[in-house]
């Protein structure tokens with residue numbers, strides 16, 4: 418196994434990596450930098466799209482372009498014209514809220530959650546966020562509220578379970594998932610963490626064996642966890658403590674891409690941890706991911 422820097426151009430708060438198999442590119446966001454990035458690992462070219470607010474998540478649309486969860490809006494991004502068109506807004510009474518992590522389910526719905534104001538990393542206005550679903554017909558429903566920092570989404574390959582992380586609950590939760598309707602039932606914890614030693618659970622992805630890979634913010638690690646037993650199977654260390662999220666990518670879906678953050682660091686800390694804010698890649702893991710789903714509306 419080898420860890421190396423994939424995109425050697427640090428951003429501020431890189432998040433939400435998504436491998437787009439159709440174009441062979443990695444999509445990810447810089448939340449504080451207010452950018453969507455599209456990086457081609459073959460040509461090493463990076464295309465950057467400016468977003469007019471903090472952008473928490475980006476996922477390709479089946480019909481072309483992408484859907485983003487940015488500020489408190491869902492919007493479509495046209496890669497050619499670079500235009501952003503709002504399709505819905507959420508949290509109208511919480512103007513300081515913003516969208517954070519988001520992902521699509523196998524029916525092509527886009528799930529994304531919000532969080533309250535966060536003046537210092539992880540010091541957030543508590544319980545101000547909610548998890549939302551943008552359905553393929555453009556309707557938005559709220560799945561639940563009282564969320565601290567909405568993060569890590571993943572589904573089992575049979576779509577019977579959705580995994581979810583509210584970071585400051587220090588757990589991975591599971592829901593019974595109904596693919597035809599998108600209904601969530603029976604929330605329970607499948608893994609708990611000990612702060613501060615373990616760090617803060619952030620973004621996650623799932624491999625073809627149904628094991629979760631969880632980026633631990635402030636621990637510089639991605640952990641492989643068996644959600645059926647709650648046991649930690651493996652850990653990978655990164656030369657950046659604020660690891661934020663991970664996904665499988667590459668032509669065989671066997672390269673893991675890991676994003677990181679430098680937000681909250683002083684100039685001195687940035688000098689000490691200069692790779693903070695880079696995208697890393699892990700090869701030779703011996704694990705593969707399932708393809709990232711697109712938005713189908």
Ligand code: BGC
Pocket residue numbers: 430432448517518535538539566567568584617618619620634661
């Ligand atoms: C958020 C950050 C937050 C971090 C904590 C990320 O998903 O975007 O703002 O500090 O989670 O784990």
Ligand code: CA
Pocket residue numbers: 432433517518568569619620661662
């Ligand atoms: Ca995240």
